[in-house]
Amino acid sequence: MVRFSRPFRKVIPSIKKKKKIGLPPGTLVYTGDKVKEITKIKVTEYTEEHYNYQEYKEVTTDLDKIEKPLIKWIDVYGLAQIDIIEGIGQQFNLHPLVLEDILSPNQRPKLEDYGSYIFTVLQKLSWNKDEEDFDYEQISLILGDNYVISFQERDTKLFNPIYERIYVPKGRVRLMGADYLFYALIDIIIDNYFIVLEKVGEDIEDIEDTLIKNPDPETLQLIYKLKRSSIELRKSVWPIRDVINKLQREQSNLIKDDLQIYLRDIYDHVFRISDLLENYRDIIFGMLDLYLSSVSNKMNDIMKVLTMISTIFIPLSFLAGFYGMNMIVYRSYQNDLLVIVIVIMTVIALLMFIFFKKKRWI
Numbered sequence: 001m002v003r004f005s006r007p008f009r010k011v012i013p014s015i016k017k018k019k020k021i022g023l024p025p026g027t028l029v030y031t032g033d034k035v036k037e038i039t040k041i042k043v044t045e046y047t048e049e050h051y052n053y054q055e056y057k058e059v060t061t062d063l064d065k066i067e068k069p070l071i072k073w074i075d076v077y078g079l080a081q082i083d084i085i086e087g088i089g090q091q092f093n094l095h096p097l098v099l100e101d102i103l104s105p106n107q108r109p110k111l112e113d114y115g116s117y118i119f120t121v122l123q124k125l126s127w128n129k130d131e132e133d134f135d136y137e138q139i140s141l142i143l144g145d146n147y148v149i150s151f152q153e154r155d156t157k158l159f160n161p162i163y164e165r166i167y168v169p170k171g172r173v174r175l176m177g178a179d180y181l182f183y184a185l186i187d188i189i190i191d192n193y194f195i196v197l198e199k200v201g202e203d204i205e206d207i208e209d210t211l212i213k214n215p216d217p218e219t220l221q222l223i224y225k226l227k228r229s230s231i232e233l234r235k236s237v238w239p240i241r242d243v244i245n246k247l248q249r250e251q252s253n254l255i256k257d258d259l260q261i262y263l264r265d266i267y268d269h270v271f272r273i274s275d276l277l278e279n280y281r282d283i284i285f286g287m288l289d290l291y292l293s294s295v296s297n298k299m300n301d302i303m304k305v306l307t308m309i310s311t312i313f314i315p316l317s318f319l320a321g322f323y324g325m326n327m328i329v330y331r332s333y334q335n336d337l338l339v340i341v342i343v344i345m346t347v348i349a350l351l352m353f354i355f356f357k358k359k360r361w362i
Helices: 082-091 096-102 160-167 178-213 217-249 257-323 331-358
Strands: 040-046 051-056 071-077 110-113 118-128 133-144 147-152
Touching (some): 071 178, 082 096, 096 133, 110 217, 147 178, 160 178, 217 257, 257 331
Parallel strands (some): 071 147
Antiparallel strands (some): 040 051, 040 071
16 A cells, blocks of 8 residues: 555645735744644753753743853744744844744745854654654754754654753763754754655655556556655755755854864765655656556557457458358258358367467467
């Protein structure tokens, strides 16, 4: 059974810009999903020896107060309450265009350096086991001096492994700076692409088995859906290569030299993902040709059988028609003639069958 029945129903981002038409740049309007989750703020503060975690439902006055060597991670999920997003932007002096991009979760993956902070937009893909489908979500990250801010539309539990790593004393996240936390968040987003591609690979194998056994119009629809989904995946993956490449070349004091080896590792992952995706696209296009060939061969087999049947029955029909003509036949010979005709018809049919079998036409 092919599981890829509703491929990437949520992956393809819809364009919801109607309510922003005519407004000046930097106007804060949330254009995400209609299902609006209550905005919550998770604040994690840590050093090598210190750890503190708190949750808020509104912006506090001390979010921007960070005493070195303290590292602060502000994880915001639920973007419907614009006043909270605006309040965070005011405390950290975020540009209005940055806040506008955060509230418009259909952005192309990108990276922008504003001097005092780096703004990054990425797209997260994940497998939804309950709906047997893929989920798409934009995640915005801001790297500043000793702080990282992440924005999500909903609490997807994506960053739970990062929370667990921070909780562990003497862990690498606790030993390194905010730039390493920034890297860890990007890394876990990209690692989810491997899960998505694994599911796509399994579905490709299922469709290939169906193509070999019994291709039907439903299989063709699945191939086209798979093709469309691979195109959408490519739109998400290729810009990420540019983001990581730019992040490696960025001459910023916010990114230390010892982080470069980790950035190269991320770039290697993205390259592997894009390479695997290109292989899948070639396989999918090959499956279209295989489907057309299978359907053509199936039609040829059907036409061959019909042609064999017609060829065998043509002389038999001739004899039956000839015998059925109005001819003067003595009654005493009528039964003998019928037997002779039936024998001739049987012999002709057998000889033609043996001839077709010898030629391997049947």
